[in-house]
Amino acid sequence: MKFPEQSLVVDHLHEPALEFAFGERSPHPKDGLFLYGPHSKGKKSREIRVGVIGTTDGIAHFRNWARSIMQVVAVPPPGKAEKKDRLHLANFPGLEETFGISFDPDEISTLSLQLADIDRATRIENLNEAVDKVARLYIDRVRKHLKNEEGAVDIWVLVLPEIVYERCRPGSKRTGLAMEAGEFGRRQKAKASLPLLAGVIDQSNEDIFNDVPDFHRRIKAEFLAIAPTQLVRETTLAPNAFLNKAGYPVRKTQDAATLVWNLATGLYYKTQPKPPWRLGSVRPGVCYIGMVYKSLPDDPNGHACCAAQMFLNEGDGVVFRGANGPWKTGDHEFHLKKAAAKNLLKLVLATYKEMHGEPPKELFIHGQTYFNDEEWRAFCEAAPKSTNVVGVRIRTTGGETKLFRDGDYPVLRGTAMLLDDHVAYLWTTGYVPQLDTYIGPETPNPLHITVMRSKYERPAIRVVLEDIMGLTKINYNSCNFNDGLPVTVRFARMVGDVLTMGSAKGQEKQPFKFYV
Structure with missing residues (x-):
């Protein structure tokens, strides 16, 4: 040309066009899943094995959210400033109806963590060490689960208190917190008080100090050898449980239906041999x-x-x-x-x-x-x-x-x-x-x-x-x-x-x- x-x-x-079950096509994933189902849809519903790690409250929030997605989750009515015809939004028909998968929220594998332990770890002065300690709380609980040969899990859902999101990312300010020295800080302090030739271990070359202090990256990297993961904040699953002084949620989230569409798509993709849709013409x-x-x-x-x-x-x-x-x-x-x-x-x-x-x-x-x-x-x-x-x-x-x-x-x-x-x-x-x-x-x-x-x-x-x-x-x-x-x-x-x-x-x- x-x-x-x-x-x-x-x-x-x-x-x-995208391809769904029975070779049917649609340009929109939501329409295709609603009308036909995922392109490798089985004759029977598939039971997925879900593991959840979090605080007692976090696990409860996930269970409540999981119960809600077993049925229709409707798009909220439009606000005063919104258009009435919001065609990019769609009701969620229910997990089994949409994806042909299911799980019992009361039968999931749960691993509980203490919020006080998470809070204490996030206060460690050295951010690298703090992120490592918090990540270890989650990782060690899963490894113990695997070592004890407990029930197999297809996907681990990590439900995060807001303090993990706020304090365990690169550049986290953590201002106004009562900080703790941590193992690294205490050893460094001991080293400074000893004679120069004393045999004190310098931890500055340990692996955790070569990593970026980022909880999300650390978890994803660690679980490459274990299973797929889904990280979700407690405030995402239950926004109305976390209100400010004016009575509004402390953070703005997607509407409930859109959130379910996104998280449920991830649950399907990460637990099934083939993705929910594929390109129709390649x-x-x-x-x-x-x-x-x-x-x-x-x-x-x-x-x-x-x-x-x-x-x-x-x-x-x-x-x-x-x-x-x-x-x-x-x-x-x-x-x-x-x-x-x-x-x-x-x-x-x-x-x-x-x-x-x-x-x-x-x-x-x-x-x-x-x-x-x-x-x-x-x-x-x-x-x-x-x-x-x-x-x-x-x-x-x-x-x-x-x-x-x-x-x-x-x-x-x-x-x-x-x-x-x-x-x-x-x-x-x-x-x-x-x-x-x-x-x-x-x-x-x-x-x-x-x-x-x-x-x-x-x-x-x-x-x-x-x-x-x-x-x-x-x-x-x-x-x-x-x-x-x-x-x-x-x-x-x-x-x-x-x-x-x-x-x-x-x-x-x-x-x-x-x-x-």
């Missing part, structure tokens, strides 16, 4: 990879961890951990050395072949940087001759590019401005006719898409854009109509955050559901 000079070619891509033999890079915290050599997220038409994904190394180059972008690039791609291709019996016909590598000559040659050499490797750069944009519909209204989702054969702007957010609304706070910004390189013939830019539109609809951590980013890019930072934690070492290949 050749475009005339100084012309702007604007196109529109149709909304990708070319056979196509594999998508999202490249992940994350700088190692406090690494004196400036090294980074690399990984690859593989996604197929089934929608489900696998995360492959690559080597740590000096991947951040002089251009301030991440690029792999030849051996590391080859080894990482071989891991991906071997898994694809195990699943399908043959290598992919097309392998799309999505990244947020360009691909240099060394890593690109390695990618091409690692792939068999029958596989066309295509490198696509996907970048978010700010306010430099705006497009409007009828002068004032947001453009339709799926609008594309084609700059040439290989470069385009794509609006993955915008007005959605099916919902009769644009869900967003401001004028939507496009993604900048560039088909950088290809082993053989480069695919048409429209094919690449259609693929990216589809990949914005397979976020199984929620039940939204779409995301603004394709799944290959959407979770790159989250995956990198988990992989750089010390607890994640040795996990070369794990299902994507463990990370979200």
Whole structure:
């Protein structure tokens, strides 16, 4: 396709369809699940095994919430400032009716923690040690459960008191708290009071001080070798149990129906062999990879961890951990050395072949940087001759590019401005006719898409854009109509955050559901 000079070619891509039970299709996950059920729906309801860790109150909040989702959860009536036709909201029909899974809230495995123990641990002066102590309260209870060979669990739900969220993240202020020295602080104080040559252990090089002090990352990394997890705050499950002086919930949450749609989708995805929906129209033999890079915290050599997220038409994904190394180059972008690039791609291709019996016909590598000559040659050499490797750069944009519909209204989702054969702007957010609304706070910004390189013939830019539109609809951590980013890019930072934690070492290949 050749475009005339100084012309702007604007196109529109149709909304990708999703496939549900009986091969039925719908563009909206909620409609498809309500009408047909998940695409691998069984003849009988499946009982899932849920484990819950939290305080006595937290466990009670989860049980009450779980009882509520066994029946219809209605969208609340519109407020004075809201539109009456809120088509992006939907009643939740009930867990078994929607997903074909169930569990008895009174028969779940429960592990109780004392709020006083959590509170005491969060007050430890050194934040790294505080986060480690709090995480250990949860992790050790689960490991004890496993050691005693008690009932198997498909998913662990960690119900968090608000103090964990407030005090166990990077940069947590913890002002006004009565702090405690902790083991590290006490040993450091003892060391300072002893002669210089005394044999006192210096803990500054312990693993916990190499990790980012983040409870969420630590739990996800630790549970990579155990089971999928769902972290949820007590105030999310029971907002009306936590009121301020004016009688309103202390924090604003999603409406009850939307919250259930999202959490129930996660429960299904993390406990079943296949995700609740898949892309309806994907070319056979196509594999998508999202490249992940994350700088190692406090690494004196400036090294980074690399990984690859593989996604197929089934929608489900696998995360492959690559080597740590000096991947951040002089251009301030991440690029792999030849051996590391080859080894990482071989891991991906071997898994694809195990699943399908043959290598992919097309392998799309999505990244947020360009691909240099060394890593690109390695990618091409690692792939068999029958596989066309295509490198696509996907970048978010700010306010430099705006497009409007009828002068004032947001453009339709799926609008594309084609700059040439290989470069385009794509609006993955915008007005959605099916919902009769644009869900967003401001004028939507496009993604900048560039088909950088290809082993053989480069695919048409429209094919690449259609693929990216589809990949914005397979976020199984929620039940939204779409995301603004394709799944290959959407979770790159989250995956990198988990992989750089010390607890994640040795996990070369794990299902994507463990990370979200």
